[in-house]
Amino acid sequence: MSDPRHSVLLNTGSRMPLLGLGTGQLRGLENLMPAVDAALAAGYHQFDTAAVYRNEVELGQALRELLPKHGLERADIFITSKLAPRDQGPMAxxxxxxxxxxxxxxxxxxxxxxxxxxEGLRVEDPQNSVNRAQSWTALEEFLSRGKFRAIGVSNYIVRHLEELFASCKVPPAVLQVEFHPRLAQTELRALCAQRSVCFEAYSPLGTGALLSDPVVLEVAKGCGRTAAQVLLRWAVQQGIPVIPKSSNPSRVRENAQLFDFELSQEDMDRLTGLDCGQRFDPEDPSLVA
Known part of the structure; x- marks a missing residue:
């Protein structure tokens, strides 16, 4: 599917590309087609969507139309989607x-x-836990039928993961959470490493806020790269897949230029030193029972 050097091995035995295109807020073929076209041309092999993004139909259409143009087949790409909060539990x-x-x-x-x-439950409602368990059972069923090749969770904290480990038949292959130098997620990463769960980053640029951070800019200037490339390289150099989102084809191409340079240990440490627990996602998963 992709160069093994640019992918991670999941606990399922399959590989997931280190670089993917996030498609949150990309709606309509007029926005998706140029971004997906640029991504395929630049060597992206992962595309990340979700039911709540309301673009699954358009992404599927874009890939069907564009894969032949780039000499690719379905098996060459890795597609991620997600269960909407409104569908937790019996509707999963x-x-x-x-x-x-x-x-x-x-x-x-x-x-x-x-x-x-x-969706629709208060965060402290214990039914949230019941619904999560039901949802996971549904994912396990689709996995057993070959409809899903791997299953996982997003926005879980340590407590939610440990609850899942205690009850699941199949452990999660991936945890996808917000991750960037200001939110290093040390405890979650340690648990994932211990349980062979791939830790994947969304918002690796801090929703764009980190692109103007003085330390990031200094590191970027020192190695002749853009701030975005430095932030993404910081993650992938630690073996963490990233799914930056952009509708701008030139930025999509720029974000792909991660595998022809390395950050020095000093620069890695400077970026890691920015960790202050800052979240840019307004939803705080730690509040959910």
């Missing part, structure tokens, strides 16, 4: 099938529970 099986149908796929490479909470 129908929602899993809906994502397959919307994307127009026989299988999805990775399917995640998007949030630990359920």
């Amino acid at each position: 099986p129908a929602a899993c099938q809906r994502s397959l149908d919307q994307l127009g796929l026989e299988y999805i490479d990775l399917f995640l529970v998007h949030e630990p909470g359920t």
Whole structure:
């Protein structure tokens, strides 16, 4: 599917590319087609969507139209989608099938529970935990049927992960959470390493806020790279997959230029030193029961 040097081995035995295109807020073919086209041309092999992004249909169409142009087949790419918070619990099986149908796929490479909470429930409601367990059972069923090749979770904290480990038949292959130099997620990463769960980063640029950070800019100037490239390289150099999102084809291409340079240990340490626990995602998963 992709160069093994540019991918990580999941606990399923399959490989996931280190670089993917995030498609949150990319709606409509007029926005998706140029971004996906640029991504495929630049060597991206992972595309990340979700039911809540409301673009599964368009992403599926874009990939069907563009893969032949770039000499690629379905097996050459890795597609991730996610269960919407509104579909947690009893509605999960129908929602899993809906994502397959919307994307127009026989299988999805990775399917995640998007949030630990359920839309419409208060964060402290214990039903959130019950619904998570039901959702996971649905994902395990689709995995057993070959409809999902790997399953995982997003926005879980240590407590949610440990609850899942205690009850699941199949452990998660991936945890996808916000991660960047200001939010190093040390405890979560340690648990993932201990349990052979791939730790994946969304918002690796801090929703753009880190692109003007003085330390990031100094490191970028020192190695002749852009701030975005430095931030993404900081993650992938630690073996952490990243899914930056952009609708701008030139930025999509720029973000792909990660594998022809390395950051020095000094620069890695300077970036790691920015950790202050700052979240840019307004939802705080630690509040969810």
